[in-house]
Amino acid sequence: MNYMNTFSMRMRALRTAYNLSLDEMAGILSLKNKASLYSWENQKNAPLLENLVNIADFFGISIDWLIGRSEDIYTESSMRSGEIALYTEVDNDYIGGREVGDGYRISFLHAVELVSCGYYLNLDGVFDMTEYDLRVEKCVDCNVHKEYYPLSVRANLLVLLHLVSTEDLYWAYFYVINGKNKRGVLTITKDKLLRIFGSRISDPYKEPGKKAQERAINLVELLRPSIESKIPVYDVEETLRKLEKEKLQKIHDEIKNLNTAKKDRDYGNLINKKTNKLEL
Structure with missing residues (x-):
């Protein structure tokens, strides 16, 4: 399994489902700017373990789900960890x-x-x-x-x-x-x-x-x-399904366009050959 691809898709699904901008999400995760987040969502870089923990705690999700090792997005353990992190922040007046x-x-x-x-x-x-x-x-x-x-x-x-x-x-x-x-x-x-x-x-x-x-x-x-x-x-899981469907459709469209372009080139080459023969 391509864990980086899975993580990037699931990270985007989390942010999209909750209608969080890149800037908002970067602030939530205490990142210096949105560049790191952008690189994660586009498979250009991987987050540190600390970032993974912060993401899991904020959303109450399983880290195994986030990186593609499980299809169970929520567990009682992941939720409890998130709730403890929340109330720890609150108790610290944050x-x-x-x-x-x-x-x-x-x-x-x-x-x-x-x-x-x-x-x-x-x-x-x-x-x-x-x-x-x-x-x-x-x-x-x-x-x-x-x-x-x-x-x-x-x-x-x-x-x-x-x-x-x-x-x-x-x-x-x-x-x-x-x-x-x-x-x-x-x-x-x-x-x-x-x-x-x-x-x-x-x-x-x-x-x-x-x-x-x-x-x-x-x-x-x-x-x-x-x-x-x-x-x-x-609904994060529904959002993920939509994103995956859109990605598959995009790949399908790109392949279709490539095939169309190849047919056009082949047809153009054929016309050129016939034209050249006629000229001869």
């Missing part, structure tokens, strides 16, 4: 790609608990623990999310929890419970932020942009309990 204060961290966790009604995250007893590794493990293991959220949905949640800020999470929550009517949502959100953080954060807050809105709303709808089985919003 949320949504930026450093935050202790109060912001606690508010972020409370927001996730609120939106999920305690099904995805249950904070009972978490803040009484003094050792961060125990807090992290309790955030991952003390809830019932394994029963209500399939692995593919937990992967979506893992990525979105990395990307969505507390402010946008509250905005999307109020928007959804308001029947997806924006009227009054910004005012309610700013009032909530004022009570939690004060005017420093509430006053400058504005309605999130289109991409941020979509991510925050998807996060809320995936977190909220439902009697129906949840399905992923971002």
